[in-house]
Amino acid sequence: xxxxxxxxxxxxxxxxxxxxxxxxxxxxxxxxxxxxxxxxxxxxxxxxxxxxxxxxxxxxxxxxxxxxxxxxxxxxxxxxxxxxxxxxxxxxxxxxxxxxxxxxxxxxxxxxxxxxxxxxxxxxxxxxxxxx
Amino acid sequence: xxxxxxxxxxxxxxxxxxxxxxxxxxxxxxxxxxxxxxxxxxxxxxxxxxxxxxxxxxxxxxxxxxxxxxxxxxxxxxxxxxxxxxxxxxxxxxxxxxxxxxxxxxxxxxxxxxxxxxxxxxxxxxxxxxxx
Numbered sequence: 001x002x003x004x005x006x007x008x009x010x011x012x013x014x015x016x017x018x019x020x021x022x023x024x025x026x027x028x029x030x031x032x033x034x035x036x037x038x039x040x041x042x043x044x045x046x047x048x049x050x051x052x053x054x055x056x057x058x059x060x061x062x063x064x065x066x067x068x069x070x071x072x073x074x075x076x077x078x079x080x081x082x083x084x085x086x087x088x089x090x091x092x093x094x095x096x097x098x099x100x101x102x103x104x105x106x107x108x109x110x111x112x113x114x115x116x117x118x119x120x121x122x123x124x125x126x127x128x129x130x131x132x
Numbered sequence: 133x134x135x136x137x138x139x140x141x142x143x144x145x146x147x148x149x150x151x152x153x154x155x156x157x158x159x160x161x162x163x164x165x166x167x168x169x170x171x172x173x174x175x176x177x178x179x180x181x182x183x184x185x186x187x188x189x190x191x192x193x194x195x196x197x198x199x200x201x202x203x204x205x206x207x208x209x210x211x212x213x214x215x216x217x218x219x220x221x222x223x224x225x226x227x228x229x230x231x232x233x234x235x236x237x238x239x240x241x242x243x244x245x246x247x248x249x250x251x252x253x254x255x256x257x258x259x260x261x262x263x264x
Contacts, residue, residue: 027262040186042174049181054172054237066264099260101249105186107257117233125239128231130159132198 023063031059032103038074039104043116046095046109052116053124055084057106069094071110090114155195164235165190170206171236175248178227178241184248185256187216189238201226203242222246 022028033039038056045052055073057065061081064072068083071092075082085091096109117124154160165171170188177184187205189197193213196204200215203224207214217223228241249256 030260040172042183042186044183049183051174051176051181051183051239054174054232069264094264097262097264098257099262100186100256101251101253101259102256105256107183119233121233124232124234124237125230127233128162130229130231132201132226132229 021063021067023059023066027062027099028059030099030103031062033058034104036076038076039106041071041073041106041108043071043092043108043110043112045112050123051125052092052110052112052122062106065094065108066097071108084116085113088114088118090116092116153195153199155191155198159194159231160191162231162235163191163194166236168208170208171238173203173205173238173240175203175224175240175242175244177244182255183257184224184242184244184254194238197226197240198229203240216248217245220246220250222248224248 031039037058041055041057043052043055044050055071056076057072058074061072061074064081071084071094073082073084074080083091091113092110093113094108095111098107099105100107112122115122117126119127121127163171169190173187173189175184175187176182187203188208189204190206193204193206196213203216203226205214205216206212215223223245224242225245226240227243230239231237232239244254247254249258251259253259
């Protein structure tokens with residue numbers, strides 16, 4: 001009799017499109033998407049609580065964010081998925097996520113590497129302060 | 133000769149529609165509105181930095197917010213202006229405001245009276261935390 005330790009069996013390698021899990025139904029069922037299939041994602045530095053930017057996600061962007069733990073948006077101007085920091089290196093490591101009461105916005109806690117803004121600023125709101 | 137101290141002259145009372153200032157051009161020119169004339173407003177408690185909710189404004193809502201210093205939104209479901217707390221008393225006193233780098237989102241610092249959420253929670257994100 002041949003004894004096989006199941007831990008030594010290599011897992012079957014599936015194509016990526018099959019092996020990554022779908023967006024959990026517990027989240028997908030609660031999301032309210034706009035007419036373009038998008039919802040807002042507020043990005044907040046997890047420890048200082050500074051709000052860094054507002055981005056947009058679709059289901060696939062959120063699924064990839066949860067899977068990779070790097071924040072991924074859907075770029076409305078470029079009409080494609082966009083891993084934050086994919087060219088600049090200024091990535092956002094996922095730390096927490098919360099859906100709002102009516103399901104159309106996410107609050108995403110991150111560890112932001114360097115500046116969140118394409119201008120180099122730490123926050124996209126740094127340069128636009130209005131003095132009341 | 134009759135000497136008149138100009139400070140004693142009562143100002144002419146204009147109808148409200150004429151006497152309130154328009155949205156300053158410095159802001160109006162930078163705003164990028166969506167196809168419904170709206171932009172996002174992230175509401176943050178000014179001292180704790182807790183993010184309380186995401187709402188939507190049009191130019192008139194922002195003008196009223198700046199004028200009255202109480203946050204006013206445009207309700208997408210009711211298709212009308214909505215002074216936050218107009219029925220509950222849970223108003224948001226304006227403390228600061230900043231426009232983001234591409235002009236389609238505002239970060240609004242407030243003093244939130246009681247809960248921001250219609251459920252009674254302090255924040256609209258309190259009940260929807262996902263555990264990663």
